Amino acid sequence: MPKLLAFAGSIRRNSYNQAILDVAVEGAREAGAEVTVISLEDYAMPIFNEDEESAHGIPERAQAFKELLINHDGFLIASPEYNSSYPALLKNALDWASRKAGDEKVMQAYKGKVAGIMASSAGGLGGLRVLVVLRMLLENMGVIVAPNQKAIAKVSGLLDDNHAISDEKTIKQLKGLGRDTANLCEKVCQ
Numbered sequence: 001m002p003k004l005l006a007f008a009g010s011i012r013r014n015s016y017n018q019a020i021l022d023v024a025v026e027g028a029r030e031a032g033a034e035v036t037v038i039s040l041e042d043y044a045m046p047i048f049n050e051d052e053e054s055a056h057g058i059p060e061r062a063q064a065f066k067e068l069l070i071n072h073d074g075f076l077i078a079s080p081e082y083n084s085s086y087p088a089l090l091k092n093a094l095d096w097a098s099r100k101a102g103d104e105k106v107m108q109a110y111k112g113k114v115a116g117i118m119a120s121s122a123g124g125l126g127g128l129r130v131l132v133v134l135r136m137l138l139e140n141m142g143v144i145v146a147p148n149q150k151a152i153a154k155v156s157g158l159l160d161d162n163h164a165i166s167d168e169k170t171i172k173q174l175k176g177l178g179r180d181t182a183n184l185c186e187k188v189c190q
């Protein structure tokens with residue numbers, strides 16, 4: 001079964017998107033995938049600047065994040081929606097990981113990988129708009145994004161006291177996304 005890397009585009013304490021990611025991870029594991037969950041907090045990296053890259057190369061933690069992407073078959077990504085798009089935290093990490101170092105192939109972190117994407121928000125659209133642009137971004141970099149995606153609306157009402165998703169219908173949907181991503185990756189990941 002495939003190896004998936006799971007991360008959220010938020011490092012907020014009690015992040016909604018971390019909460020939905022955790023459920024999708026469970027679904028992927030139940031389908032047999034091996035899933036590594038990371039926080040972008042542990043891969044803090046400067047805002048991309050091509051002059052800095054030319055002078056000093058790719059920063060250590062950006063390279064470490066990229067190597068994680070390279071060493072997994074696919075991804076589970078949960079993103080907040082900021083002004084109808086993805087947060088700078090997520091875009092910056094994905095941009096650094098698109099940069100080639102040494103013997104790596106062009107876009108090695110992305111080409112031929114599969115991603116399952118999800119969003120959540122206290123609002124009524126659940127971050128649906130970020131999924132449109134996140135799908136486009138990932139596909140432009142060579143990732144096959146699973147047709148199934150989930151935008152969880154009014155998420156603040158679906159949590160228990162430990163900030164975990166407790167709503168049964170939502171758990172079923174998110175586990176389904178994790179399972180579908182694992183199964184798609186099993187079929188197409190190189």
Ligand SMILES: Cc1cc2nc3c(=O)[nH]c(=O)nc-3n(C[C@H](O)[C@H](O)[C@H](O)COP(=O)(O)O)c2cc1C
Pocket residue numbers: 010011012014015016017018080081082083084085120121122123125126127
């Ligand atoms: C700069 C900014 C812009 C935001 N724009 C949106 C938006 O367009 N749509 C939305 O549903 N929520 C928006 N929000 C609210 C986020 O959904 C909210 O901060 C959410 O908690 C982020 O997810 P997290 O809990 O995983 O950090 C915005 C928040 C910030 C800080």
